[in-house]
Amino acid sequence: MFRQRNLIFAVLFVIFGCLLTPDSGWAGWWHLPQLPSGSVVRDVNRYYDLTPRIARADSNVEVVIRPLYDHCRFKPEAQYKVTYTALDQIYGDSPLPPGKQTDIKPAEDGTIRLNLYLASEQAHLIFIEETLADKKKTIGPFVVYSLKEDLFALRPWKGDFHMHSHNSDGVESPAYVAGACRRVGLDFMALTDHHKHAPSLEAAAFYKDVPIDLKIYGGEEIHAPDNPVHIVAFGTRDGVSQLYRDNPEGEKQVRDEIAKIKDSLGPLPDGVDPWHAAACRWVVDRIHERGGLAMLCHPYWVTRNAHNVGEPLLDYLLRSNFDMLELVSGDNWEEIRQYDQNALQAAMWQNKLMEGVRIPVVGISDTHGMERSEQFGRYFTVCFAPSADLDNLQQAMKSGMAVAVETVRGDRPLVYGSWRLVKYAHFLLKEVLPQHDELCYEEGRLMLQYAAGDPSAAELLGAMRGRVARLYDTYWMK
Numbered sequence: 515m516f517r518q519r520n521l522i523f524a525v526l527f528v529i530f531g532c533l534l535t536p537d538s539g540w541a542g543w544w545h546l547p548q549l550p551s552g553s554v555v556r557d558v559n560r561y562y563d564l565t566p567r568i569a570r571a572d573s574n575v576e577v578v579i580r581p582l583y584d585h586c587r588f589k590p591e592a593q594y595k596v597t598y599t600a601l602d603q604i605y606g607d608s609p610l611p612p613g614k615q616t617d618i619k620p621a622e623d624g625t626i627r628l629n630l631y632l633a634s635e636q637a638h639l640i641f642i643e644e645t646l647a648d649k650k651k652t653i654g655p656f657v658v659y660s661l662k663e664d665l666f667a668l669r670p671w672k673g674d675f676h677m678h679s680h681n682s683d684g685v686e687s688p689a690y691v692a693g694a695c696r697r698v699g700l701d702f703m704a705l706t707d708h709h710k711h712a713p714s715l716e717a718a719a720f721y722k723d724v725p726i727d728l729k730i731y732g733g734e735e736i737h738a739p740d741n742p743v744h745i746v747a748f749g750t751r752d753g754v755s756q757l758y759r760d761n762p763e764g765e766k767q768v769r770d771e772i773a774k775i776k777d778s779l780g781p782l783p784d785g786v787d788p789w790h791a792a793a794c795r796w797v798v799d800r801i802h803e804r805g806g807l808a809m810l811c812h813p814y815w816v817t818r819n820a821h822n823v824g825e826p827l828l829d830y831l832l833r834s835n836f837d838m839l840e841l842v843s844g845d846n847w848e849e850i851r852q853y854d855q856n857a858l859q860a861a862m863w864q865n866k867l868m869e870g871v872r873i874p875v876v877g878i879s880d881t882h883g884m885e886r887s888e889q890f891g892r893y894f895t896v897c898f899a900p901s902a903d904l905d906n907l908q909q910a911m912k913s914g915m916a917v918a919v920e921t922v923r924g925d926r927p928l929v930y931g932s933w934r935l936v937k938y939a940h941f942l943l944k945e946v947l948p949q950h951d952e953l954c955y956e957e958g959r960l961m962l963q964y965a966a967g968d969p970s971a972a973e974l975l976g977a978m979r980g981r982v983a984r985l986y987d988t989y990w991m992k
């Protein structure tokens with residue numbers, strides 16, 4: 515019940531809205547260059563090493579702030595005061611009085627060390643005031659997030675698993691698409707061409723012997739015969755569409771199988787076409803047989819002057835055997851400006867939760883050209899999992915341990931999922947993922963260089979391997 519209430523109340527929440535200063539972490543005109551995800555690395559996160567950034571909740575933690583450059587070192591002749599607050603105002607036995615300035619002395623090694631008690635799951639803000647010859651300046655905020663053990667043990671993995679190559683209606687080759695995915699800051703991806711599974715395997719095969727950290731999985735976008743519902747398979751070993759596509763005998767058999775399901779469905783709600791319901795069930799079962807998850811795609815995309823999935827069918831499908839709903843979606847920004855399908859999908863999902871329908875949500879870009887899409891790299895899913903291995907990611911998505919993110923150009927991000935994860939994701943999007951994205955950007959550029967025929971890029975990629983894991987190791991409390 516408690517969990518359900520958390521879920522019900524979880525919607526677009528901007529936790530750091532009060533901190534949206536020029537150092538906010540979101541790119542504005544004063545902040546160039548921005549990362550493809552739309553974020554920037556905040557200057558305190560560039561100038562100072564802060565450890566840990568993610569700590570165990572309800573524990574005593576020594577937080578160390580280490581200046582990295584000469585211009586930001588703590589000076590022996592200056593006076594320092596620290597102010598500590600916790601965003602949710604839960605303090606427990608904090609050794610520092612919350613909200614009040616306390617004198618602090620830099621340690622001999624040039625760091626500032628603070629002993630904090632990090633109560634509950636929340637963000638903790640630290641400001642340092644420096645006084646030097648009557649001049650005062652405030653440094654910060656340094657932000658630490660505390661997590662209960664179950665979530666602390668997991669790591670955030672960014673992914674997009676609905677996109678197209680030149681093998682269907684996209685622009686670039688599978689190898690290019692994968693390189694571009696790393697460049698925009700993704701840890702995992704799946705290429706999902708219409709009716710085709712082979713391109714997703716081609717992307718993986720191209721980099722099979724190249725030392726990369728991006729995980730490339732199988733997938734396709736499936737359109738069953740005479741069924742308007744688009745269904746994406748994520749992580750499938752082989753294809754579903756090939757069972758009937760360009761295969762008259764196969765198609766006959768598949769139609770027979772769908773007809774059998776149709777006869778077994780029993781009475782359906784008013785307005786639900788039995789063939790559509792049966793075809794969806796057939797596709798989802800085939801995806802599951804092949805080790806994949808089934809995603810119900812863009813229900814409120816407008817095609818032929820109507821929503822892609824009619825309301826009675828959508829309600830029926832949300833209660834059927836789909837693994838997840840594509841809540842954030844669509845690579846045509848002009849279209850979204852004129853008709854915001856994502857806002858509708860979010861509101862619909864929230865209402866369904868209140869009715870007790872609990873389908874996990876994800877975000878993807880549905881990119882049809884990596885260089886021309888406005889949304890590529892800005893619509894994605896963050897999975898909370900022990901690793902970015904397929905079974906871990908699938909488990910995270912199925913169990914609701916994932917959030918859907920959309921960051922439209924020049925704006926702050928919106929995050930959808932369970933409240934606990936939404937709150938944490940807002941911290942990550944500002945304090946951790948920009949640094950992550952910067953590492954990915956360099957690797958993605960090298961992957962594209964390799965795909966363009968330069969084998970020396972593979973050597974550089976080899977030297978970079980494991981950097982995101984090492985970044986996370988330094989950020990998470992030991």
Ligand SMILES: [Zn+2]
Nearest residue numbers: 735744811812
């Ligand atoms: Zn589609």
Ligand SMILES: [Zn+2]
Nearest residue numbers: 676677735880
């Ligand atoms: Zn698509």
